[in-house]
Amino acid sequence: MTTTVFRIGGDLEVRRLGFGAMRLPTDPGPGREGSLAVARRAVELGITLIDTAYLYGWGANEELLAEALHPYPDGVLVTTKVGIARSVPSGDWTQDARPAALREQVEQALRRLRVERIELLQLHRLDPRTPLADQIGTLRDLRAEGKIGHIGLSEVTVGELDAAREIVDIASVQNRYNLLDREHEPVLAACEAAGIAFLPWATVAWGRSGATAEIAAVAAEAGATPTQVALAWLLGHSPVILPIPGTSRITHLEENLAAEGLRLTEAQRARLDRLSGQSSDQSSGQSSGPPSDRDGGSAA
Numbered sequence: 001m002t003t004t005v006f007r008i009g010g011d012l013e014v015r016r017l018g019f020g021a022m023r024l025p026t027d028p029g030p031g032r033e034g035s036l037a038v039a040r041r042a043v044e045l046g047i048t049l050i051d052t053a054y055l056y057g058w059g060a061n062e063e064l065l066a067e068a069l070h071p072y073p074d075g076v077l078v079t080t081k082v083g084i085a086r087s088v089p090s091g092d093w094t095q096d097a098r099p100a101a102l103r104e105q106v107e108q109a110l111r112r113l114r115v116e117r118i119e120l121l122q123l124h125r126l127d128p129r130t131p132l133a134d135q136i137g138t139l140r141d142l143r144a145e146g147k148i149g150h151i152g153l154s155e156v157t158v159g160e161l162d163a164a165r166e167i168v169d170i171a172s173v174q175n176r177y178n179l180l181d182r183e184h185e186p187v188l189a190a191c192e193a194a195g196i197a198f199l200p201w202a203t204v205a206w207g208r209s210g211a212t213a214e215i216a217a218v219a220a221e222a223g224a225t226p227t228q229v230a231l232a233w234l235l236g237h238s239p240v241i242l243p244i245p246g247t248s249r250i251t252h253l254e255e256n257l258a259a260e261g262l263r264l265t266e267a268q269r270a271r272l273d274r275l276s277g278q279s280s281d282q283s284s285g286q287s288s289g290p291p292s293d294r295d296g297g298s299a300a
Contacts, residue, residue: 002236004260008197009150009171012119014077016235017260018049019253020201020246026060034248039068041250043076045257051174051199051244053081053124054105055093062112070114079172080109081124081154083135097127097135106142122152122174132163140168152197158190165194172197172242178204179230180212182276192240203243204230214275218268224259227252231259233272 007013019042025031042050050069052061065078072078082105085096102123109118121142127135142148152172153164164170173191175184177200191198204227212226219226227245234243245256264272 002263003239006197006240006242008077008120008242009169010195012077012150012171013075014049014242015047016049016242017047017231017257018051018199018242018244019047020203020244021050021052021061021065022056023246023248024061024064025248026057026064031248032064035064036068038248038250038253039065042253043069043073045254047257048075048077049242049244050076050078051080052078053084053122054109055081055084055124058086059108059112062109066112066114072115077119078113078115079120079122079152080113080118081122081174082106082109083124083127095125095127095129097123097125097130097138099130099134099138102135102138103142106147110147117147117149119149120152120172121148121150122154122172124154126153126156126160132160133167136164136167143168152199156187158186161187161190161196170196172199174199174201176200176202177234177241178202179215179233179272180275188238188241192238196240197242198238198240199242199244200234201244203234203245212275214271218264218272221268222262222264224262225255227255228259228262229264229272231256232262232264233269235260236264236269 004016005013006016024035024038050065052065062080082102083095083097084093085101087094123135139148139151143151150171151168152174153170154174156173161170161173173187173196175187177184188198215226215229219229231243231245234241247253
């Protein structure tokens with residue numbers, strides 16, 4: 001039977017099906033009020049893993065979650081990501097994991113989330129201009145200072161993961177991965193071997209799962225939606241996978257969570273397994289259209 005909980009870093013027990021907060025509108029008005037309601041409903045439904053990042057609104061997403069949930073209920077883990085900065089003058093994002101920049105971003109995240117310690121802090125991207133030892137070493141030092149509990153990485157290769165683990169324990173990896181895009185299967189295998197949590201983003205292939213005939217057929221057989229099939233496949237594919245589908249609608253949130261109870265047959269799983277590699281534009285990181293409201297929390 002598929003387990004419903006996982007202990008990140010061996011001690012942070014969370015429900016495996018989490019919530020990606022990236023899609024929550026943060027500007028004042030009805031959209032923001034809806035976002036607060038979605039975040040609170042997620043916790044009411046028993047979700048204990050919530051993913052955000054500095055990049056999501058340049059801190060506004062973190063502030064939104066704090067407004068919605070602080071003081072955080074026991075067992076709720078809000079994980080955030082640092083290592084990204086605004087590029088001047090374009091305003092686009094770029095990697096910045098210099099030690100001073102990481103320290104400043106962690107201090108600001110602590111303030112915005114209203115906590116004294118971030119239990120899981122993930123490096124959003126490795127910075128090619130900063131030595132890996134400086135990036136990971138700074139996070140290790142922040143952990144020793146009590147400002148970080150566990151350290152995670154995002155969008156890394158097996159080699160990069162191995163190199164980082166020589167410096168400090170890594171508790172999580174957040175890479176793009178879904179039923180139609182399994183480019184990072186080797187990274188998932190490495191995480192499974194080491195007991196590292198694997199948080200896939202783009203969990204439902206930019207919402208295009210329903211346009212794939214085989215997924216739609218399995219969904220019809222199971223009395224479920226294509227999104228639920230995609231999430232159920234992830235949960236059954238590896239015990240270290242912790243999907244973080246995101247949405248700004250309570251109805252979609254509830255639909256996503258219902259995937260936990262969907263049991264795919266071995267025959268259905270075999271049919272779905274054969275879909276790997278059929279979405280070439282997704283594998284290249286390009287989307288044929290805008291991400292849907294039901295897509296997973298994104299690392300980019």
